[in-house]
Amino acid sequence: MKSAFFIICSVALVFSQPLMAKPDHEKALPPGLAKKVESGKPLPPGWQKKLSPGQFLADDYYRRSTILKKPDADGIITVQIEGTIIELFEHSREIVRILEGKR
Incomplete structure (x- = not known):
């Protein structure tokens, strides 16, 4: 009885591991771009094309952002990065939504 329970628990644990894997929250910037960002230079044109809803905003981009709206009831904030x-x-x-242009 105990061995059957042990086997069932072991199988459940093996199959649950992929479900508990930590999502890839952030992809680091390439070394050259990270160096430019650290020195205060502007981001290259086209950096916005690499972002899409459902992805996670990299710390480097977030540090360069300006908060436009504080968190609402759902915990969503609005930031601006170079327009x-x-x-x-x-x-x-x-990322929930990406809006182009300036406000």
Whole structure:
């Protein structure tokens, strides 16, 4: 009886591991771009094309952003990075919407 329970628990644990894997919250910037960002230079044209809803905003981009709206009831903040307005969840930095242009 105990061995059957042990086998069932072991199988359940093996199959649950992929479900509990930590999502890839952030992809680091390439070394050359990270160096430019650290020195205060502007981001290259086209950086916005690499972002899409459902992805997570990299720390490097978030540090360069200006907060336009504080978190609402759902925890969504609005930030602006070089003219691009992005709505994202405050704690996870998951992108909800990307709005082009300036406000």
